[in-house]
Amino acid sequence: MNGTPELVLGGRRRLSAPLDLAARLRALGLWKVVLLGAGALGLWATIVRYTQGLGAATHLSDSFPWGLWIGFDLLVGVGLAAGGFVVAATVHIFRLEKYEPIARPAVLTAFLGYLLVIVALLYDLGRPWNIWHPLVMWNPHSVMFEVAWCVMLYTSVLALEFSPLVFEKLGWHRPLSWLRAAFVPLVIAGVLLSTLHQSSLGTLYVIVPGKLHGLWYTPLLPVFFFLSAVAAGLAMTMVESCLSFRAFGKRIETELLQGMARVVVVVLSVLTVWKAIDLLTRGNLGLVFRITPESAMFWGEMALGAVLPAVLFAMPRVRASERGLFFAAVLTVLGFILGRLNVAITGMVASSGVHYVPSWMEFAVSLLLVALGFAAFAAAVRWLPVFHSAGEHPEPAQAPAAARPLLTRPMLVFFWGFLAIGAGLLWAASVRGTPPTEPAGSGGAAAIVSGDRREPRLPPEFTFPTGADSPGPVTFRHEVHVALVGESAICATCHATAWSLRASGAPQDGAATYDRIHAGDLCANCHNGSAAFAMDDCALCHAQ
């Protein structure tokens, strides 16, 4: 049944043919150019990151410690890989075996996705060589600890779920039969681990009620993160099925995509309604209708990225068309990306008091990782039985260019518009960061304090030890000095750099020697003839 030409429709190309962009780019090798460009920039950013530190490579700061690498590489990366566990559960637990053909690509995507997330963490962690510490240094109260364990375990599960492809390729039958025996418990473990950490990525933000904008902050964040990941994971599997089945010359079974589309409709609808109810009960629904960069981003996420694709997927006409399915799936994925970035960046900017726009190096590294993902996927498809079991013979590849293009010009315009508006709003939101609240008029506060000047508790007078040829001991009196320097006298005048605050008569460093003092250091910082009398008359200081 595979390989029948009805979807190719080469002869039905209209005169106003939709731009066959994919084919043209492939002919030009443009994607390779893009991949190489991303690789070069990403490599440069990598060198800067590891030779000059996070500060040089990113626009992160004390006020904005988590940026694009957490928002996109971690949150989006993990979420888009959710297709792996959803499809695995569908095929192996619910035993809807017609979905078998997409199980392997979905597991491959997830496996690569998680590997890339770990690579991304090696960039973002300040001390990446300590990434294994959660294995032995436990803090069960930490959401991050739980996420770390789940991600480690689930990546191992994915490696095992993926390994049959390698074993088949190598013809190792014994490990294959072991795996087959353990496969269901493995899949169940994968589903549990995924459920835990997909939701826990949302829980990470439950501890910042004062920082995350009211449009996104809710104790239900873990539920919303889980639901949106299920929808986006399925949508991502659809997108990638459309693209890769096409690129690798396999015919996609529209029936499978339609089944997934129905599930996405349900999940997105539940998500949207639940979010609306949550905003209402928390009294934040008004924020949705106030015109702010945050609300614009929220509308982008929910209206364009959740409601619109749900409506499209619900229409039989859209579900009947491969293009329609592809378009709505891409929308779902874009909406998901926007949603995660909204939590990680848009919603955190206003409270941070700073502007955060990722540096080009943060973008370059993210792009590099995406490019690596595509390259690894293509390599895996080439070398491993991803789209067929090793027993089957791969069907002869159709010329991909002959297939009806998925991307039409209006679709492209729409996507680029979506991205441009999204980027613009993200920028607008991030530069809007409000400075820390200035006090309302300094006058009132000043009046209260200045009417209340207290006398300082000053240390007792101190006599410096005398050397052998000293004309007499020197005694230092704080009272005299503070009184003479007057209103401007603050401890820092002398104690910021010259004198210790912890030991009487001791400098910050070294000893108070005659040479130092008379050479312009310590006492002579002021006793230089301009700020205070010069040290030309011994009797002024030395008692005789």
Next chain:
Amino acid sequence: MNAAILTDLTRCQGCEACVWACKEINGLPREDGAKRLSATTWTAIERIGDVPVRRQCMHCLEPACVSVCPVGALQKTSQGPVVYDESRCMGCRYCMLACPFGMPKYEWSELVPGVRKCGMCFDRAVSHGEQPACTAACPYGATQFGERDALVAEARRRIAENPGRYVDKVYGERDAGGTSVLYLSSVPFEQLGFPSALNGDPYPRLTWEILSKLPNVVGVAAVALFGIHWITRRREDVARAEGTRDENRTGAQS
């Protein structure tokens, strides 16, 4: 001992003795001044209008940073200070995100960066019975070290004796679940940049309420998934035995 610090902003003259004493005892570089907290300035005198406001880690009773740290690099000691063990840290910076006061700072330009904040001189003074450098250095008695209960009582006494002088609040008594660093002020705290909307519950409770439910969720879900698998499998076996597998499966899929 439950060590704490009470800073009475009405007594503070902004002389910066605490700041420079802190830098001295901790061996911190002096170049970046005394006005703003940073990885090398662990207490600072910020001027809000004309009011000098001393900033430092609040040493929460149930700190968000301690609860979020995946490797236990941050700990609340039984004596009160919240301390940081650099050797455990992997640099995820979740502490910085989670702290409601924004106290942990990062060494962004270091190749082996660490989180930096006030540790209440735990190693250098408090653990062997001395007071921190900042309170020892204050010539105005504006910032004092002592037992938390005694300091709260002292703060309440000052407010009661001088109601015109203070706003009626000991900041940190209950904020963020209570902190070991307490403040008195004549100016409303929200005007001085103190987060005012912290509810009385400690922050770690927000996430623990969710985390503590997970074992139950996992247990129930695991049983449910095995159950579903068993049922679907069994149904297939039965269908196969009856020789009507194909029909049955089409039925199950719709």
